[in-house]
Amino acid sequence: MVQLEDLHLTFGAGTRSEVRALDGVSLQVPQGDFLVVLGTNGSGKSTLLTAIAGAARLQRGRIRLEGRDVTKWPAHRRAAMVGRVFQNPYQGSAAGLSIAENLALAAQRGSRNTLAKALPRAKKELLRASVQQLGLGLEQRLDVPMGTLSGGQRQAVTLLMATLGGPSVLLLDEHTAALDPRSEEQVRQLTVELVHRHRLTAIMVTHAMEHAVTLGNRVILMHRGRIVEQYEGTFKRRLREQDLHDRFTEIRNTELLDESAADLLRRSYV
Amino acid sequence: MNSFLSATTTGLILAVLALGLVISYGVLRTVDLTVDGAFTAGAAVAGMLLVGGVDATVATLAGALAGAVCGLLTGLFQTRLRVPQLLAGMITTTGLYSINLLLMGGGNLPLATPQTVFESFAALAPAVPAVVTEIAVGVLVVASLVLALRRFFRSALGLSLLAVGDNAAMAESVGVNTGAMTVLGLGLSNGLVALSGALFAQYQGFANVQMGLGMLVAGLASVVLGDSLLRARFIGRRLAGGVVGALVTRYVVAGALLAGLDASALKLLTAILLLAVLVLPDRMRRLAGGWRRG
Numbered sequence: 001m002v003q004l005e006d007l008h009l010t011f012g013a014g015t016r017s018e019v020r021a022l023d024g025v026s027l028q029v030p031q032g033d034f035l036v037v038l039g040t041n042g043s044g045k046s047t048l049l050t051a052i053a054g055a056a057r058l059q060r061g062r063i064r065l066e067g068r069d070v071t072k073w074p075a076h077r078r079a080a081m082v083g084r085v086f087q088n089p090y091q092g093s094a095a096g097l098s099i100a101e102n103l104a105l106a107a108q109r110g111s112r113n114t115l116a117k118a119l120p121r122a123k124k125e126l127l128r129a130s131v132q133q134l135g136l137g138l139e140q141r142l143d144v145p146m147g148t149l150s151g152g153q154r155q156a157v158t159l160l161m162a163t164l165g166g167p168s169v170l171l172l173d174e175h176t177a178a179l180d181p182r183s184e185e186q187v188r189q190l191t192v193e194l195v196h197r198h199r200l201t202a203i204m205v206t207h208a209m210e211h212a213v214t215l216g217n218r219v220i221l222m223h224r225g226r227i228v229e230q231y232e233g234t235f236k237r238r239l240r241e242q243d244l245h246d247r248f249t250e251i252r253n254t255e256l257l258d259e260s261a262a263d264l265l266r267r268s269y270v
Numbered sequence: 271m272n273s274f275l276s277a278t279t280t281g282l283i284l285a286v287l288a289l290g291l292v293i294s295y296g297v298l299r300t301v302d303l304t305v306d307g308a309f310t311a312g313a314a315v316a317g318m319l320l321v322g323g324v325d326a327t328v329a330t331l332a333g334a335l336a337g338a339v340c341g342l343l344t345g346l347f348q349t350r351l352r353v354p355q356l357l358a359g360m361i362t363t364t365g366l367y368s369i370n371l372l373l374m375g376g377g378n379l380p381l382a383t384p385q386t387v388f389e390s391f392a393a394l395a396p397a398v399p400a401v402v403t404e405i406a407v408g409v410l411v412v413a414s415l416v417l418a419l420r421r422f423f424r425s426a427l428g429l430s431l432l433a434v435g436d437n438a439a440m441a442e443s444v445g446v447n448t449g450a451m452t453v454l455g456l457g458l459s460n461g462l463v464a465l466s467g468a469l470f471a472q473y474q475g476f477a478n479v480q481m482g483l484g485m486l487v488a489g490l491a492s493v494v495l496g497d498s499l500l501r502a503r504f505i506g507r508r509l510a511g512g513v514v515g516a517l518v519t520r521y522v523v524a525g526a527l528l529a530g531l532d533a534s535a536l537k538l539l540t541a542i543l544l545l546a547v548l549v550l551p552d553r554m555r556r557l558a559g560g561w562r563r564g
Contacts (some may be wrong), residue, residue, distance in 0.1 A: 053443070105444050
């Protein structure tokens with residue numbers, strides 16, 4: 001369960017380039033839900049994930065994961081509960097470490113770092129079995145450096161890493177956006193499979209309306225740091241891409257109207 | 271022959287310094303300016319204790335511990351006080367200059383009278399020539415450290431340290447405390463640097479407040495040279511590379527001195543060597559690629 005209460009986060013507060021990335025976001029995502037987050041550019045979608053992961057400090061608000069208030073927890077402590085996949089396939093793993101070492105690191109999430117061997121034989125075999133599920137043939141290449149894999153393979157391994165070690169929440173930040181169409185489809189299918197298998201609470205940021213329609217059981221639309229629309233239950237099941245396009249056009253038109261009104265006021269009174 | 275043997279001993283002692291730099295430069299990818307101060311601190315603490323009659327092994331380990339504390343301080347400046355990385359090392363090294371002077375009671379501390387760690391080992395086999403014992407001590411220390419570090423980097427803790435240097439954002443996202451790992455890494459690195467300083471002072475028979483000057487560059491030259499010679503990708507080879515690099519660097523220096531180079535030009539030679547090992551491998555690869563295409 002993810003509970004967000006009145007989240008506020010402003011970049012460059014008090015300066016001319018001030019951006020309200022999160023402006024009073026409140027949201028509850030029950031355990032096992034798959035939430036898709038859509039939004040205009042700069043609407044605060046990625047910042048929302050960063051705030052949940054603990055990598056950005058809030059000015060106001062409260063975050064609860066599994067009922068525990070984690071607002072003041074640093075990112076590395078939250079990682080015991082949160083798995084994360086970044087947009088850039090090269091960001092979520094260590095290129096110089098082997099596939100097995102990357103997986104071992106993820107599997108030790110939330111436990112104390114000790115001087116015990118990170119990769120005893122039994123553990124390596126368990127990791128081999130996990131990698132086999134990806135169907136990419138990487139189980140025979142566990143000792144090769146992660147940096148030698150293609151973007152798609154690397155993102156698939158990163159996705160697997162994000163589910164190892166028992167996190168209950170999975171944050172996906174446009175994690176298929178930088179992949180070729182074939183890899184994108186593979187990683188998308190794998191995402192659905194892993195979310196179901198581990199009964200994760202997933203929050204996925206995307207620009208693809210198609211994903212919002214086909215994936216998950218709930219969709220939110222963000223604009224200028226606020227949640228402006230939510231679709232769930234029957235509304236989500238009946239949602240079509242055209243509905244989302246229409247809603248975005250509406251938002252853009254309102255924004256243009258706001259800007260021209262502000263411009264008119266500036267010309268008239270300044 | 272004597273020059274070769276002496277270069278081997280010095281190379282082995284400086285291999286310990288290189289192992290420290292494999293951690294800070296090779297693993298954490300930082301250029302840690304604490305090195306010059308920590309090297310002298312190791313020599314100063316060990317020297318002071320030796321003069322005070324403390325056992326040579328205990329004094330040497332105390333020197334290493336002093337260096338580790340310096341590294342931990344630099345790490346804390348960086349991670350807790352948010353001091354930029356280069357400045358943090360500079361602050362520690364600058365402060366250490368005065369502390370080292372105080373510890374040594376002056377700029378120079380002769381270690382002629384007390385028994386050094388080399389003499390302690392020589393006493394175990396009086397018939398063996400001193401130079402052989404010195405090399406044996408060097409080999410023993412370096413081999414033990416390489417094995418211990420290799421084992422450390424295969425542990426959960428060591429793997430976390432490797433991950434922080436490779437991709438800090440990823441490490442944090444899987445629950446690694448990147449700040450704590452940076453502090454640990456710099457502590458470990460400077461502990462080795464100071465151990466090298468403590469051994470070096472005992473080998474040359476004195477500690478000097480200036481002896482750390484240029485050690486960062488010398489250590490970096492060893493690490494970079496070792497990396498290119500062994501084409502090191504994983505940590506085991508990188509550690510071996512540091513040792514090989516340190517030995518080769520000392521043989522180059524010994525060769526240059528034999529060829530008539532003035533001793534005062536040694537730092538210049540080390541700087542040129544570092545520049546060469548940084549630039550040449552890439553240039554040669556490009557040149558070879560050009561020939562193949564042509």
